Amino acid sequence: MKAGDGESDHYCWERAEDMTTARLGYKLDPEHLRGSYDDAIPSAAKFYTSSGYSDEPLWIAAWLYRATVEEYYLKYIVDNAVSLGGTGCAVREFSWDNKMMEFKFSKQRCLASRAQYYTRNLTNIRNVTISVFHVGFESWYKRIEPNPNILYRALAGGPNDKDEFFDDRSNYEQTEATTSGTAPLVGPFCKLQAVSGNSGYHQGLPKLYHKPPQA
Structure with a gap:
């Protein structure tokens, strides 16, 4: 859908x-x-180019079998794993477009025994402009109404391939905050919070939760 x-x-x-x-x-x-x-x-x-759908049925069937233990889903995997490309392929990533790795992991639980690429070119995540990109803290761009929402701790699109950033509402590729753009930072930030001794936030940002007013 x-x-x-x-x-x-x-x-x-x-x-x-x-x-x-x-x-x-x-x-x-x-x-x-x-x-x-x-x-x-x-x-x-333009947004999500698909390489095929054969990985989704196998991945879904593996999880449904694990959740329900119904033989129907196991039989589907056995009958279709070869024809849908779920066996004998070298999978190097788990992404929205290729779920064969998760299929193999959920079916066989042997991810540790398979060589995977955990390193990627770090250039794309370096903030070479040493700039911070916030959406929602300034005036509401070309409108006079106040922005109804301020999204704290979200990451905007950032610079283009020429290291330029145009702060324009119509330029959503650079100014829009998306889950796909913010998601890669969640893991590292959680790890940093854990190794810091859970000492709280020190960035001067408002707390996400506030005590209710006293009656």
């Missing part, structure tokens, strides 16, 4: 609760296959 349109949704700067515009919905499954979903839905190709 896919909902919405990547272009129009990115230009809609409002909370999901306040959206009143129509949103497109697409249904895709093995019984009603239209080929690669980004061929069937061109608007998706």
Whole structure:
């Protein structure tokens, strides 16, 4: 299932609760296959280009078998693992586009015995401009209304390939805060918090939770 349109949704700067515009919905499954979903839905190709869907059924079946212990899901894996490419392949990453690693891990629990690439080129995550990119703390760009939300500790898109940053609401590729952009920082920050002795925050940011007012 896919909902919405990547272009129009990115230009809609409002909370999901306040959206009143129509949103497109697409249904895709093995019984009603239209080929690669980004061929069937061109608007998706710019954001999430798919290399195939064969990993999803195996991954889902492995987790459902683990959760329910129903033989139906195990039989599905046995009958389809070879044809769907779940055996004998060298998998080097677990991503939204390739879940074969998680399929192998959940099915065989032998991730430690397989050579995986844990290192990547660090250049892309270095802040070479030594700049901080905050969205929501300044004036609401080209509008006079106050911003209804301030998203603390989120990461905006940041500089482009020429190391330039344009602080413009219409330039969502650089100014929008996304879960995919923020997610890689969650693990390192949690680790730093753990090794620091859980001593709390020292960045002058407001607390996420506040005590309720006294009656």
